[in-house]
Amino acid sequence: MFYQLPTKLAEKYSLDLMNELESTDLMSGFEGMFGVLVCKEKNEDGSLNEKDIVLRSFSGQFNGVWNHDGFVPALLNQEEYDKVVAVNDKKIHELTEVPENETTEERISRDEKRIALCNESLARIYSLYNFTCFDKTKKTFSHIKEYLNYNSSHKELKLFPTGVGDCCAPKLFSFAFSKNLQPVSLAEFYWGKPNTNFEPRKFYPPCDAKCSLILPSMLGVNILYRDDDIIVVNKPSGLLAVPGRGPDKQDCIVNRIKNLFPECIEQPSSHRLDMDTSGLLVLGFTTESQRSLSIQFQNGEVEKKYIAVIDGVLGVKCNFENHAADKLSPNGLADFNPEITPVTTEGQIELKFRLDVDNRPHQIYDEVNGKNGITLWKKLRIWKMNGRNVTSVEFEPQTGRTHQLRLASASKLGFGIPIVGDNLYGSQDEGQRLLLHSSYLSFNHPVTGEKMEFFCEPDFRY
Secondary structure, three states, X not given: OOOOOOOHHHHHHHHHHHHHHHHOOOOOOOOEEEEEEEEEEEOOOOOXXXXXXXXXXXXXXXXXXXXXXXXXXXXXXXXXXXXXHHHHHHHHHHHHOOOOOOOHHHHHHHHHHHHHHHHHHHXXXXXXXXXXXXXXXXXXXXXXXXXXXXXXXXXXXXXXXXXXXXXXXXXXXXXXXXXOEEEEEEEXXXXXXXXXXXXXXXXXXXXXXXXHHHHHHHHOOOEEEEOOOEEEEEEOOOOEOOXXXXXXXXXXXXXXXXXXXXXXXXXXEOOOXXXXXXXXXXXXXXXXXXXXXXXXXXXXXXXXXXXXXXXXXOXXXXXXXXOOHHXXXXXXXXXXXXXXXXXXXXXXXXXXXXXXXXXXOOEEEOOOOOEEEEEEEEEEEEEEEOOEEEEEEEEEEOXXXXXXXHHHHHOOOOOOOOEOOOOOOOOOOOOOOOOEEEEEEEEEOOOOOOEEEEEOOOOOOX
């Protein structure tokens, strides 16, 4: 993962912890990660107290114990943990021992039984965890798993990896949020003997294998990049990019960023994504950075690409209803049937449209009063989703009009085929999201001038 918060202040306090570990027998023999989170207390007026509140944590257990004086508590209860582990522990150890003259079939059977019991124990252990999140709500692993599975169609997450929830960052953030503290700086360092992955006293960001499954849900934002001037996030479908009108429309990326980074300016957004669209968003922490980014977007200097799945067949003159999905070649052409004629696989759509004032927020085609929306497109493949034919498309908008890609797809002057899950210009099944994702973003850094490129795979199959 990328560093969620600035690290400099926390690294300073981490050096104090390193000296304490070296000069005393505090957790002597421990090998693993230590984390330091610097927080501020919030005043009644919402401002932050100047005093630093330093929280410390260690990964996993120390000598079989989850908690240690001077460190934030674990996210589960020690006694409850010991009870659920004891249920299968003896049997698991028995199945771990290799009997003499064991046949291959017996080994396979023993391994299957051991794995089943281990997974059963893990499920019981994970039921004990509680995470306090950015909005002060408490979440269990079940809540987080539901979020992950909803936002990923590639592979359903059935069981979390061993040790998820025992890393430093989740424990630190959960404790800080539970005490209404404002996190301002985070650092983690490795302590112990050097190995192929870690060197003692060196700082490392939270891990991809475990923390990346939890922290976006806990923090309310999935941070892909951050420095003193900008932040790039992966916005989930269903969350507003900027606040709307009314108290029920204040939960959005902008307000979550401002909550996590109090030094952020009041209006950091430089562009937007529809609430139902997921993917890459860049925001400016400072007035100068936000202005520079906004100008780049207005002048068409930012390169953007989107992935969409449209609800039908594009680019082939054929009815696929009676064809098996596995007979479609990767480029979407049913090459086993000579009667099928491929047509254009890429092109450009230009549509003039404006707001339908009688049916907000819909946009309608208007040759006279509409603003021109220009979209480049490329067909990726045709495939079957839940028994119906769909087409994956890459969009590259040259302008930034409201609902531009949804209209380019759904309008009869465009594809004439709506994007899957489009509740405005198509149809949406219960529990289904709009299959439109901002997958690529390229711009010049507002301070350094360096070309910045970001890629972000959609959380749906395409």
